[in-house]
Amino acid sequence: MSRGNVQFREDECKGCALCIEACPPKVLRQAERLNHYGFHPAEYMGEGCTGCGICFYCCPEPGALTVFVADGATATAGGPKSKV
Secondary structure: OOOEEEEEOOOOOOOOOHHHHHOOOOOEEEOOOOOOOOOOOEEEOOOOOOOOOHHHHHOOOOOOEEEEEOOOEEEEOOOOOEEO
């Protein structure tokens, strides 16, 4: 069971793969499809996220990804973790 979930705004993702390399449980990958910029955006494989937020902290694009944690905390790239 996952303790977290990652959602990407693929139109904001530039395909740099920093989040993929930084993810400790290795549950992120580059999509095969292209976004409207012509990049392969990152995507969550759907299971295994720990909610650590490391992907969020290394993402250079504000708003490209959001980490949801089972306790209700959330982190959005470009801003601090907060309770929702």
